[in-house]
Amino acid sequence: MVIVMKPGFSQQELEGAKRAMEAGGVRVMVSQGEHTTILGAEGDIGGLDQEQLGQLPGVERVMRVSEPYKKANRKFHPDDSVIDIGKGVHVGGNRLVVIAGPCSVESREQMIGVARAVKASGAQAMRGGAYKPRTSPYAFQGKGVEGIHLLQEAQQATDMPIVTELMSSDQLSLFLEAVDVIQIGARNLQNFDLLKKVGRTRKPILLKRGLSATIEEWLMSAEYIMSEGNPNVILCERGIRTFETYTRNTLDLSAVLAVKQLSHLPVVVDPSHACGRAWMVEGMAMAAVAAGADGLLIEVHNDPHNALCDGAQSLTPEEFASLMDKVRSVAACVGREV
Numbered sequence: 001m002v003i004v005m006k007p008g009f010s011q012q013e014l015e016g017a018k019r020a021m022e023a024g025g026v027r028v029m030v031s032q033g034e035h036t037t038i039l040g041a042e043g044d045i046g047g048l049d050q051e052q053l054g055q056l057p058g059v060e061r062v063m064r065v066s067e068p069y070k071k072a073n074r075k076f077h078p079d080d081s082v083i084d085i086g087k088g089v090h091v092g093g094n095r096l097v098v099i100a101g102p103c104s105v106e107s108r109e110q111m112i113g114v115a116r117a118v119k120a121s122g123a124q125a126m127r128g129g130a131y132k133p134r135t136s137p138y139a140f141q142g143k144g145v146e147g148i149h150l151l152q153e154a155q156q157a158t159d160m161p162i163v164t165e166l167m168s169s170d171q172l173s174l175f176l177e178a179v180d181v182i183q184i185g186a187r188n189l190q191n192f193d194l195l196k197k198v199g200r201t202r203k204p205i206l207l208k209r210g211l212s213a214t215i216e217e218w219l220m221s222a223e224y225i226m227s228e229g230n231p232n233v234i235l236c237e238r239g240i241r242t243f244e245t246y247t248r249n250t251l252d253l254s255a256v257l258a259v260k261q262l263s264h265l266p267v268v269v270d271p272s273h274a275c276g277r278a279w280m281v282e283g284m285a286m287a288a289v290a291a292g293a294d295g296l297l298i299e300v301h302n303d304p305h306n307a308l309c310d311g312a313q314s315l316t317p318e319e320f321a322s323l324m325d326k327v328r329s330v331a332a333c334v335g336r337e338v
Contacts, residue, residue, distance in 0.1 A: 001026075001048055002075055003039040006060040013058025014039075020056060024048040029071070033079035040065075040076040067262070069219045071226035072233070077264040083232050085204045086161045086180040089124045091234050092266035096331055096338045097295035099163050099268070100320060101127040102302075104140065104309035105147035110302055115154040117317035118300050122324045122338055125161040125181070126154060127297060132309055133167055133187050140308040148178050163206060163297075169197045176203060186210050186238060186273075189221050199228025206297075208236045208270070211249070215258055222265060235259060235267045236297060237288075239274030248276025248313070251284055253291045260292055268295035272313045278304065281315060282323045289330045298323065 003017050014030075017039055021028045024047035029040040041048060045064075054062045065075050082092035091097045100118035105111050105128040115126045130147025132140065143150070151162045161180035166172065167188065175182050181204045188194055189210035198205050205225055209218045222233045237256055239249025251274035256267050269291075271284035285296050301307045301314035315323065328338050 001041040001045045001050065001053075002063050002065055003053060003056075004060045004063070005037040005039070006058055007035075009037065009058035013056070017053070017056050017059055020053060021048065029076060031077045033077070036078045038076060038078065040070060042070055067216070067219075069216070069223040069263075071231070072219050072222045072263045072265055074262060074264045079264060081231070081264045081266060083204050083234050083266060085125060085163075085234075087125075087159055089161055091204075091268065092294050094336055096289060096293070096327070096336050097125065097268070098123045098298065098324065098327070098338060099125040099127050099295065100298045100300045101163075102129075102309075103272075103299050103307065103311075103314060104129045104132055105143055105150050106308050108150055108153060111150045111154045112157050114300055114302055114317065115158045115160065117302075118320055119158045119160055121317070121321040122328075123160070123298075123320075125163055126151070126158065127163045127183075127299075128154070129309065130164050131167045131171065133165070133185055134309075142309075145174065148174060152178055166194070166198070169194055172197060172201075176201060180204065181206050181234070183236075184208060184221075186213075189213055189218065192221075192224055195221055195224040196228050199225040199230045201230055202232065203230070204232040204234060205230065206234045206236050206268070208238050209240065209252075209255070211241045213240070215255055215262070218255075219259070219263055222263070233265050234295075235263070235265050236270055237267060237274075237293075238270035238297075247274070247280070249274050251275065251288075253287055256288065256291045256293050266294040267292075268297055269293040270297040272297070272299035272310070272315075276310075276313045278313055278315055278319070281313065282319070282326060285323055286326055286330045289327055289336065290334055292334070296327070
């Protein structure tokens with residue numbers, strides 16, 4: 001249940017409405033946006049009288065919220081969230097954010113070279129996998145701590161925020177010290193213990209949709225993080241598993257529209273993992289921008305044919321530069337900028 005306050009309400013009226021809700025046995029979350037102030041009830045609302053609350057001074061209306069996610073819900077927080085990821089970069093708002101880099105950190109020369117190249121083309125943050133969740137236990141698993149250190153060297157060379165995947169809470173202290181955005185991958189979307197642990201930090205979290213997750217399950221995982229006190233969640237659509245086998249996954253761009261209707265959290269799109277084919281990435285990136293995505297996550301490798309991980313879906317730096325030119329054109333058409 002939420003209370004929407006009238007324009008021009010007094011602080012006394014706000015406190016009165018809050019006390020009335022608390023008297024009904026719930027915790028109250030106050031969300032003050034630019035134009036709207038909302039009081040959200042957390043807990044069992046059985047003790048609240050909707051009609052009585054609607055008659056309180058300063059109250060415009062009272063609404064019941066049927067969705068199980070509260071903190072991620074736009075009804076509780078009508079204004080779009082903008083997440084500060086460091087180095088002056090924000091996800092959400094009018095400017096699109098492009099995060100680019102190799103699937104896996106392989107060497108110092110590779111990581112620094114790619115980071116410099118994508119920055120020159122307009123990327124605002126860099127990605128690179130230090131720890132890699134692979135389907136096969138025999139595949140390259142990443143360089144681990146060494147990979148984190150190489151990402152830090154690339155950051156020193158480019159001054160861009162680092163985005164990389166956390167696979168285990170055992171690595172959390174290292175990530176809190178060295179990483180700007182912690183990525184929770186598709187396979188860990190419902191690793192609730194891990195979600196709670198990153199929720200107890202204030203570090204921005206990039207939460208990828210699970211391979212078979214519904215939109216509600218995705219938002220509920222965001223709720224796990226936010227319920228522990230961390231509001232800095234960025235959602236990432238990266239394709240879902242369907243009956244189609246031509247592409248690696250099926251990119252669900254309708255989810256971008258749906259999530260932005262349901263939630264205030266920013267949404268970025270990863271067309272690289274969705275398609276699994278480098279020649280599709282440019283078109284799907286432009287489509288994502290047209291659909292209203294707040295950013296893109298693009299895999300770029302200096303030598304895709306010899307990449308240790310996911311070379312087939314990686315763009316070269318030259319192809320990435322071409323993609324950025326086209327993304328800028330599409331963004332301008334929908335009133336956004338890169």
